Amino acid sequence: MDTEAEIAEIAILGGVGFNSHRDCENIPIKTPFGRITAYLTSIKGRNIAIIPRHVEEIHIPPHRVNYRANIWAVHSLGVKRVISTNSVGSMRGHPVGSFVVLDDFIDFTCSRFSTFYDDKTVHVDVSEPYCPEIRAALRYSLEKKGIAYTEGVYACTEGPRFETRAEIRMMSQFADVVGMTGVPEVVLAKELSLCYASLATVTNQACGMTTQKLTAEEVTEVVGKAQDSIFEILSDAIGKIPETRNCMCRFAKEGACL
Template sequence: MSTTASLGVIGGSGFYSFLDDIEEVRVDTPYGPPSDPVAVGELAGRRVAFIPRHGRDHRYPPHRIPYRANLWALRALGVRQVLAPSAVGSLTPDLGPGTLAIPDQLVDRTSGRPQTYYDEGAAVHVSFADPYCPHGRRAALKAARSADWDLAADGTLVVIEGPRFSTRAESRWFAGQGWTLIGMTGHPEAVLARELALCYTPLCLVTDLDAGIEEGEGVTMDEVLRVFGENVGRLRSLAADIVTALPTERDCPCPNVLDGIDLPLRLP
């Protein structure tokens, strides 16, 4: 059985079951081990690699996830297109729990996370004006509409450091900027994918209204897990539909983002 794959998924442990004939692969990277051994399997005739973002036992909080190792390991196995399902909060009452959002923009409000592969040897500046793969987003939107999701076809995801949730004042400030979604894992994941010339497409499941948007006790982990658990099967099916719809040949801008740059390291 081949341990290579062209497509990758970074998500929750509930995604193991959408692959057939799984083989676990341990990948050594210059940045340490990934969150867990990579599960490589079949889906509709395509080879797919899966990494549980937080580890299968959820041992990595958002600010300690080995993001660099995860993306490097996927590329080392041949992955060039990545789907990234995650739970997010909503910064607007218009996007309630159970909504699927495919954001088109990202704002980084994290601190202290390693967020580049090119931190020595030479300065490397990659384009990140549009942080997500346009063809991946198109495939995701088409599949979500076909599956009759309550869908937000764009939006701005603000990524906070975590692991705590926002204060009401922070939440209202984020919403006041016009940002619509809030999460803890979308950065540096997206920029690291760009630095490896990978296509990266987020699938954001809204699990709650953020603290400044709704009165009450605020966001709780129980609420997030409950809503995510109620929707994970449907989200898993959607990811499978998108995987089968993604083109085998990439003609988006993502493969060419490093063209003309003298890289200080050799990519896998």
């Protein structure tokens, strides 16, 4: 795939409660996987494209988000770096409202289109799924603001239901937080040799970690309260990301094709 002229340098893929795009210039993008709308703005002097995952006439459930269209669209805008925001449940007792910079993932999804390459075999390298340069910028921003954070492994489930207690007991042996939107997004980004990293917001304790019932309203409420902090963190991180990519993300597809 050939990219067009660079319209944006960095993309932000937003999750629940991500509504700052409303005051931005919108641009419709046609992709082989459907049409999406990107919202263009400038942060720290850099051109940014914002793509909310769930926004349409109705809230798109996580298993029906058009991940391929979203990633294809940012690539077509000339974007080389993607910052994802994700809502997660904690399997390690992280405080609600705290942040996790993801460093690896486990995929428990089952029905999603997980590759751009259906007609040929591409074994893309995901030994380092999250870009070290973007992760360093996120850590810098969090530390600059004195915000406590952790790093950890993300387990992605199919949804849209919440997980069972048994599933959480099993996944907690291998992962720290659980969510429904991080995969296949990160893999698709790798297939296009993009830099990708995620700032996860803990919205709840995972099923069985407390005696309380999990609710969607709880997730939305926590993310809504965290919006100002999220944008401040992302803004500082964007200013810290090097203009030239020196990481290995750009070589993710080398040697992958049979």
